[in-house]
Amino acid sequence: MKLDTLTTRIGDADIRLLRVFKTVVESGGLSAAEVELNIGKSTISKHISDLELRLDLKLCNRGPSGFSLTEDGQKVLRAAEDLLISVSQFRTEVNEIKEQLAGTIRVALFDQCTSNPEARLARSIHKFNEAAPAVQIELSVEPPNVIETMVITGHLDIGIIALHRPSASLDYVPLYGEDMFLYCSNEHPLFDRSDADLDMDELRKFNYAGLSVNSPNLIVGQQLGLKRAAKVQSEQALAVLILSGRYLGYLPDHLAQQFVDQKMMKKVLPGETQYRTRFAAVTRRQPAPTRITKLFMSVLRREHDNPSLADGQTLKA
Incomplete structure (x- = not known):
């Protein structure tokens, strides 16, 4: 049975099979999905086989060599994600019509x-x-x-x-803010240097780690002319790079405080490098x-x- 035929009369059973398929992919395999789905591996395997039969497509490779999606499986996964989101939105809207806060x-x-x-x-x-x-x-x-x-x-x-x-x-909708400071670790050459002996020109000689996405962090680093030698997408990863002693980097003071208290980090030229970020909820x-x-x-x-x-x-x- 082809996919276009299935979609003309998709039912609750098909949606359940798609949910199982999505969970198996997110878990990384059938065995890993047992806890999440609360059913046995053999039952999960049968559900996947039933879905492949319904779609007339091979969705994944599973066996001693491990679990992996086929090219068709990747396409079906993307379509399933869109479908399940639409189903969730439909149920939420119906509940709204019925004035029930559920979903x-x-x-x-x-x-x-x-x-x-x-x-x-x-x-x-x-x-x-x-x-x-x-x-x-x-x-x-x-x-x-x-x-x-x-x-x-x-x-x-x-x-x-x-x-x-x-x-x-x-x-x-603006919510809250945080103060950002430039930090180095106790393994960095600047850790034992007094701020009175530093200026921005000297800071620019050292490697800087910053966020790779368009953000206040990226803009401030560019404005100060810092030499970005490493990129990250999270502040936890940024903290690791700073602690390596090879990079300067910005962290919010509330995150860095634990390292400052342990004398593992310190602020560098806070009067010249500090900035404040505001956070907002978006819809x-x-x-x-x-x-x-x-x-x-x-x-x-x-x-x-x-x-x-x-x-x-x-x-x-």
């Missing part, structure tokens, strides 16, 4: 909000779950450019990214956000505008 909300953020005292994301999730306990939250960490793209294409409902180079396709402008997304955004706004509100106060959907 899934997909949120992504960039790096280190957990250690940022200005960020109230954990508290916001607490409040949101109180107001909409039937809504499942999917939370992930992604590079900022990936978050923007996924929100615009509808693969995410909300993204939390640096307020930088706004897109005309997105709406932005796409069209189509309009669902009631679930609007509720989550209202919780975020309220928690960050009024962080000292009494915990006993509740939100209305």
Whole structure:
């Protein structure tokens, strides 16, 4: 049976098989998917075989040599992801029509909000779950450019990214900020040097590690004329490069503080290199956000505008 024939009469059983297929791919194989799916490997294998029979396509190679997707399997995976997102959105919209707060909300953020005292994301999730306990939250960490793209294409409902180079396709709600400083490690030649003996010209002689995506980090590094010799997509990776003693790099002070306290890092020329980043929650402008997304955004706004509100106060959907 060909794919175009299946899609004209796809049913719940087909959607279940596609979900199993997607989970197996994300888990990296049949054995690894057993825990996630809570079914045995032989049953999973049968589901994959049934899907291949339904589609009349070989989707993957599985056996002693390991698990891998075929070229057709990669194409079907992309189509399945789009289909499952559409099904989720359909169910959410139907629940909205019925005025039920049920479904899934997909949120992504960039790096280190957990250690940022200005960020109230954990508290916001607490409040949101109180107001909409039937809504499942999917939370992930992604590079900022990936978050923007996924929100615009509808693969995410909300993204939390640096307020930088706004897109005309997105709406932005400022939430919190963080202070960024240039750091070196105790293995770097500058660690034992006094800031009084340094200037920007000397800093530019040393290798600098920065984010590879368009961001305040990238812009500031360029403006200061720092010599970027390594690129990363996360601040955790950046911290590793700084700790190597071979690179200077920017970190938020709340992330770097643990290393400063252990005398493993120090700020370099903070008066000349410090900058501040603002973070915002973003949603796409069209189509309009669902009631679930609007509720989550209202919780975020309220928690960050009024962080000292009494915990006993509740939100209305």
